[in-house]
Amino acid sequence: MTHAHGKYADFEGLREQALALRREGLSRRQIRDRLHVDNNDILNRLLEGEPPPEGTKRPNAKDDLRHRARELRLQGRTYDQIQLELGCSKSSISLWVRDLPKPERRDPAEQARMASRKRWEHELAVRDEARRRTKTAAAAQLGTMSERDLFIAGIALYWAEGSKDKPYSRRENVTFVNSDPGVIQLYLAWLNLLGVEPARMTYRLMIHMTADVEGAVRYWAELAGVDTSAFQKTTIKKHNPKTLRKNVGETYRGCLVIRVAKGADLYRRIEGWWSGMVESAGRDHAPPLLR
Secondary structure: OOOOOOOOOOHHHHHHHHHHHHHOOOOHHHHHHHHOOOOHHHHHHHOOOOOOOHHHOOOOHHHHHHHHHHHHHHOOOOHHHHHHHHOOOHHHHHHHHOOOOOOOOOOHHHHHHHHHHHHHHHHHHHHHHHHHHHHHHHHHHHOOOOHHHHHHHHHHHHHHHEOOOEOOEOOOOEEEEEOOHHHHHHHHHHHHHOOOOHHHEEEEEEEEOOOOHHHHHHHHHHHHOOOHHHEOOOEEEOOOOOOOOOOOOOOOOOEEEEEEOOOHHHHHHHHHHHHHHHHHHHHHOOOHHHO
């Protein structure tokens, strides 16, 4: 075989050069340009039997699919199930996993239960995503709270969750109890807005005896921005073994009690603010039939 420029006259010598360049890690294109080989058939013959270096191998998108298909087959998946998840043809799946043992045939009732469970898991995932989107949109809708927004929110929050005076039991004190960290954060921000000095505030934990008491105290102290030494003696609640408690686990931290010392005047103002809110709502925002 002769090359137009005489380059192929010594084919074996040219092949030795091509193989040497290949072993140095050069790609086919680089070898072709280096040796001025413009004919792909000739280039194939020159490199015949020489595997390409690792660095010149092109990634094969099907390699990942093949690997995943084998994993799924080893988990007992059928061809239909693998095809549904990977979106590739059954013929490819058969080729990739034909050396693997066939999965044991499941009882039809068990297969039906598995299919039902998967459908339910999918439905739960869809619901969770819809719930997340709704919450995100609602949070964005609220925007930044003004001081008046916080003022009004704090009044309503206290009247819903705080201690209240009764005609038969005069208790004009400001005491707030809750287990929700977000509620506690908002309440503390409200007290700060009202100018309540930190020195007037006392903290106490109420928690079941089976919980991590020390861990709960540390948690609430960090949330409130105070030292654990600022906490009064913990109130331990005994558990009734006849009742099933759901507030258990690592996230259970009991209730935080926040009391404002010398709070009679503040309590009276809170009650007055609340009465004003109720009166305004009934006068200005009630449905037409109730006006």
